[in-house]
Amino acid sequence: MTDIALVTGGNKGLGREIVRQLAARGMTVYLGARDEARGREASAALRAGGDDVRFVRLDVTDPVSVEAAVLTVKAEFGRLDVLVNNAGIAGEVGTDVLAITADQLRTTYEVNVFGTVTVTSACVPLLRKSANGRIVNISSRLGSLTALSAPDSRQRERGALAYSSSKAALNVLTLLYAEALRADGIQVNAATPGRVPTDINAATPWRGDRTVSDGAVVPVHLATLAPGVMTGEFRGSGIEDSPGW
Template structure:
């Protein structure tokens, strides 16, 4: 891995995203920390460049990518970390299309917007990588296994949006293979973050550092590394079924 590689992390102002930014910068990368309000509470450091970025706003995405192109000329790593969920208290049958639209706007459409905007810059990299932050709750194999009791109530928007993200991962991986762009999905595991603050179940005991570990490993794989895989939460050897 070249020490002067360039990365962009969406939702990088807090939680797992912030730790991914810190770790990539510590490895010598120039890291653009994408946040809707980069002037509020964003910690900078050597190699970290806060940039205004709202993945639901195409103009915001275009402006951020133009800035990166002007300053660096290319992009080596895109980490699609930004994600939201909807009301934890809802039963599955109480979800409406409006709830799903809100979540899909970030978790699905936002990722499409980011990849579409960044592909031209990624093509200029000798080793381009895309990492999509997914979840074990996106696994149709696990969700359909009666022997595995995954929580489902309150997850309709989140779980289905991440399943859609997994499909995007596989389709982009195949389409961009000829360009050498590797596209992978990762589950950070259950980490207590702002996103699951209202969850009606244990929010998990994993630390932010543990949650960021495998995303960083996928973000720094070599040119002959895997593409179209779903890994985590503890190592690159942890294969999560689609």
């Protein structure tokens, strides 16, 4: 039976590559994007290679669009096997920690935290219909308390207060969702793709030199787990390497 996947923020960068790799593995993948023109263009380009990629308009900050996207999946397949919460923003690049405002945190949290909750809550009923439900949350070492508290922490030096704290919150969501959905057999894990140059870090000095293909390896690995392999884990750029919560 073909797995059904939904990827948020799937029209460009890491999200698009995750969509491509999942579809290349034979999944039917819903490419969620808030911009309809860009989403349709991306899904059409990916379908041109013969993969089953379908666009759904999905803005994680808009519960109405989220519900409509989930209803589309329900009407067409009645279940969801994989949810990748990829949509995210980093709005405070270049701002000193002490100058970051509460409004900047609210804007970042609206996407990275509240958006993840909105999408996950809407998708859980369909994930429960799957024989092997999997949720993958795209996190970052910038949200790792282990990395941030290290004496020589490069993550702490970057001072990304809104982004880092939102990803730390996402890690907590991952752990608590993993526990809450354990009895349903739904595996919930977080992935950090490493330093992949994308729009989200375009204005930063830490863009890195990994490709989106490199960055998608761990999320795709977690999205294709066999039943009962792992849940509540935070996986880094090497499949066997966990950088710690």
